[in-house]
Amino acid sequence: xxxxxxxxxxxxxxxxxxxxxxxxxxxxxxxxxxxxxxxxxxxxxxxxxxxxxxxxxxxxxxxxxxxxxxxxxxxxxxxxxxxxxxxxxxxxxxxxxxxxxxxxxxxxxxxxxxxxxxxxxxxxxxxxxxxxxxxxxxxxxxxxxxxxxxxxxxxxxxxxxxxxxxxxxxxxxxxxxxxxxxxxxxxxxxx
Amino acid sequence: xxxxxxxxxxxxxxxxxxxxxxxxxxxxxxxxxxxxxxxxxxxxxxxxxxxxxxxxxxxxxxxxxxxxxxxxxxxxxxxxxxxxxxxxxxxxxxxxxxxxxxxxxxxxxxxxxxxxxxxxxxxxxxxxxxxxxxxxxxxxxxxxxxxxxxxxxxxxxxxxxxxxxxxxxxxxxxxxxxxxxxxxxxxxxxxxxxxxxxxxxxxxxxxxxxxxxxxxxxxxxxxxxxxxxxxxxxxxxxxxxxxxxxxxxxxxxxxxxxxxxxx
Numbered sequence: 001x002x003x004x005x006x007x008x009x010x011x012x013x014x015x016x017x018x019x020x021x022x023x024x025x026x027x028x029x030x031x032x033x034x035x036x037x038x039x040x041x042x043x044x045x046x047x048x049x050x051x052x053x054x055x056x057x058x059x060x061x062x063x064x065x066x067x068x069x070x071x072x073x074x075x076x077x078x079x080x081x082x083x084x085x086x087x088x089x090x091x092x093x094x095x096x097x098x099x100x101x102x103x104x105x106x107x108x109x110x111x112x113x114x115x116x117x118x119x120x121x122x123x124x125x126x127x128x129x130x131x132x133x134x135x136x137x138x139x140x141x142x143x144x145x146x147x148x149x150x151x152x153x154x155x156x157x158x159x160x161x162x163x164x165x166x167x168x169x170x171x172x173x174x175x176x177x178x179x180x181x182x183x184x185x186x187x188x189x190x191x
Numbered sequence: 192x193x194x195x196x197x198x199x200x201x202x203x204x205x206x207x208x209x210x211x212x213x214x215x216x217x218x219x220x221x222x223x224x225x226x227x228x229x230x231x232x233x234x235x236x237x238x239x240x241x242x243x244x245x246x247x248x249x250x251x252x253x254x255x256x257x258x259x260x261x262x263x264x265x266x267x268x269x270x271x272x273x274x275x276x277x278x279x280x281x282x283x284x285x286x287x288x289x290x291x292x293x294x295x296x297x298x299x300x301x302x303x304x305x306x307x308x309x310x311x312x313x314x315x316x317x318x319x320x321x322x323x324x325x326x327x328x329x330x331x332x333x334x335x336x337x338x339x340x341x342x343x344x345x346x347x348x349x350x351x352x353x354x355x356x357x358x359x360x361x362x363x364x365x366x367x368x369x370x371x372x373x374x375x376x377x378x379x380x381x382x383x384x385x386x387x388x389x390x391x392x393x394x395x396x397x398x399x400x401x402x403x404x405x406x407x408x409x410x411x412x413x414x415x416x417x418x419x420x421x422x423x424x425x426x427x428x429x430x431x432x433x434x435x436x437x438x439x440x441x442x443x444x445x446x447x448x449x450x451x452x453x454x
């Protein structure tokens with residue numbers, strides 16, 4: 001993580017504001033952490049990103065006007081993750097960007113190479129499904145996680161990712177279609 | 192409706208994101224199309240299987256501690272009162288997230304209830320989303336007509352209010368039709384106007400407060416909204432035209448409405 005972390009002690013020392021922020025933002029910690037884990041695929045990077053996200057949110061808390069806290073936190077987290085991608089700068093295919101056209105041209109579903117076949121054939125436990133979700137290209141994965149795992153409405157997803165609702169709908173349709181092929185492929189293997 | 196359209200919209204159907212009339216359209220297509228029927232069944236099945244699995248991650252205790260240390264402290268004496276209810280509320284919420292379909296629905300309802308507290312902003316933001324959605328191909332208009340005597344009766348039986356439909360063509364705003372939409376979990380009427388190449392959606396909903404409220408203009412996501420209330424109806428005019436033009440639209444609408452009622 002880059003060290004541009006906002007220092008909490010530079011924020012005006014207002015306990016009431018601190019209380020309001022904690023009450024508004026901390027209940028969403030698991031949700032924010034979940035999205036970070038899916039986007040960054042790494043527990044310690046996810047922790048750093050979430051901490052940075054909360055400090056940035058605190059800094060801008062005065063300009064936050066609603067309506068919903070969760071999409072706002074997700075939007076901030078996305079920006080943090082974007083910076084982290086830039087820092088990693090090694091896997092261009094995973095860069096979060098707003099050009100679904102490019103993403104749609106790249107192969108969307110890649111076989112999970114490092115996973116032993118035996119493991120995939122087992123019961124579809126959480127880790128198997130998580131791996132399937134992980135192989136989705138970024139804009140699709142993000143939309144899918146926000147909808148299915150973080151339970152956001154289309155409008156909230158649109159707010160969080162800064163795209164029109166129509167784009168959210170088509171990305172979600174693509175994501176589910178890709179997961180379905182993977183799902184079917186796995187079922188075939190199980191027979 | 193074509194399969195291509197249904198392919199996208201059936202997801203919105205699964206997610207309960209469609210208003211009644213679009214949902215009916217999609218369902219009508221699906222019943223006539225074996226491929227889309229199979230798709231819908233497969234996606235529902237996949238979703239159900241996934242909902243039985245907890246795909247969320249839980250923030251590790253170390254992260255909570257780090258955050259607690261990094262965030263400024265709340266009022267010292269309030270801290271004990273404060274931390275405990277927060278923690279218990281979190282565990283209640285975690286209970287909701289344990290994965291069954293029923294609990295997922297309960298969590299959604301909870302969110303809806305919480306959102307209601309900030310009603311006006313939520314509604315306006317939903318109105319902008321409806322406006323955006325209406326600009327998608329094929330979504331703008333359910334009844335196409337520049338004739339107010341066609342558009343107005345079309346709403347009968349679809350809504351609990353009868354939205355005033357006024358042709359303002361002579362004043363520079365062309366009536367092009369009407370649409371049934373869904374805002375704040377209620378069916379709402381949208382009367383659609385055009386100004387040059389720009390679309391104006393006028394949303395009309397009932398309110399329990401009959402008092403007249405003067406117009407207020409706000410901007411959300413780059414769209415202007417002019418909101419006013421009159422005779423037990425709330426109005427929101429939304430468009431990408433400038434605030435002054437939208438205001439002109441609202442004033443002309445209100446003037447014509449007054450002339451209708453009094454004349």
